[in-house]
Amino acid sequence: MSFGLVTLFPEMFTSFSDYGVTGRAVKDGLVSVDYWNPRDFTHDRHRTVDDRPFGGGPGMLMKVQPLRDAISAAKAASERQSKVIYLSPQGRKLDQQGVVELSTNERLIFVCGRYEGIDERLIETDIDEEWSLGDIVLSGGELAAMSFMDAISRLVPGVLGHEQSSVEDSFFNGLLDCPHYTRPDVLEGLSVPEVLLSGHHENIRVWREQQSLGRTWQRRPDLLEGRELTKHQQTLLDKYISELSS
Numbered sequence: 001m002s003f004g005l006v007t008l009f010p011e012m013f014t015s016f017s018d019y020g021v022t023g024r025a026v027k028d029g030l031v032s033v034d035y036w037n038p039r040d041f042t043h044d045r046h047r048t049v050d051d052r053p054f055g056g057g058p059g060m061l062m063k064v065q066p067l068r069d070a071i072s073a074a075k076a077a078s079e080r081q082s083k084v085i086y087l088s089p090q091g092r093k094l095d096q097q098g099v100v101e102l103s104t105n106e107r108l109i110f111v112c113g114r115y116e117g118i119d120e121r122l123i124e125t126d127i128d129e130e131w132s133l134g135d136i137v138l139s140g141g142e143l144a145a146m147s148f149m150d151a152i153s154r155l156v157p158g159v160l161g162h163e164q165s166s167v168e169d170s171f172f173n174g175l176l177d178c179p180h181y182t183r184p185d186v187l188e189g190l191s192v193p194e195v196l197l198s199g200h201h202e203n204i205r206v207w208r209e210q211q212s213l214g215r216t217w218q219r220r221p222d223l224l225e226g227r228e229l230t231k232h233q234q235t236l237l238d239k240y241i242s243e244l245s246s
């Protein structure tokens with residue numbers, strides 16, 4: 001997977017490239033990241049990257065010429081087919097299904113807006129898809145881009161050493177995650193569910209699936225709509241619900 005970042009603040013992305021699972025993926029060459037700063041594509045003495053909005057109003061927009069040139073350079077830098085993504089509150093809201101869709105691309109170029117955003121005509125001419133991290137307002141697109149990159153990278157084969165963990169990822173199978181426990185076995189007078197100490201792997205797997213189903217039903221019933229549960233899953237969920245009232 002190759003990521004191209006069009007951003008005024010490339011240094012922000014060390015959080016992705018230098019730490020943890022994603023840092024290891026970059027180090028191992030499973031994921032590559034390259035940066036294209038519009039400021040490097042300016043030709044005036046002050047290296048201007050913002051411009052005033054037609055129609056007036058508060059704030060500035062990103063200056064068109066440096067931004068267009070940075071996007072073109074990002075596209076030209078790789079023979080791979082690339083998709084240019086603009087992150088904004090007006091985009092398609094991201095969920096794990098969207099992450100799976102985006103992960104099928106060889107190269108993604110993220111355009112990170114600053115100021116009040118970019119000229120609408122750039123979205124029509126240079127941007128392929130507009131996406132949103134969620135209904136939140138950020139000071140720039142960088143943190144949204146990094147969240148997209150993290151979620152997408154986790155689906156790249158080899159990035160999560162123990163393949164299993166990506167399957168158990170709470171949203172990977174469309175259900176919320178089960179509760180997790182570790183030492184000490186009693187914490188503030190609270191013990192660990194017996195089944196987890198039993199060493200009975202099948203019972204543990206079933207308990208975890210029941211917990212995922214139950215918590216999803218309780219906290220995010222919307223995730224269960226339009227989802228066919230197997231008979232076994234329905235039985236587990238029914239038992240979970242009946243035990244709530246006991």
Ligand SMILES: NC(=O)c1ccc(NCc2ccccc2N2CCOCC2)nc1
Pocket residue numbers: 087088089112113114115116117118131132133134135136137138139140141144
């Ligand atoms: N939900 C998201 O994915 C998301 C993405 C970016 C983002 N901010 C950068 C930005 C990009 C485009 C347009 C406006 C803006 N903003 C500039 C600053 O003012 C607020 C609007 N915010 C939230």
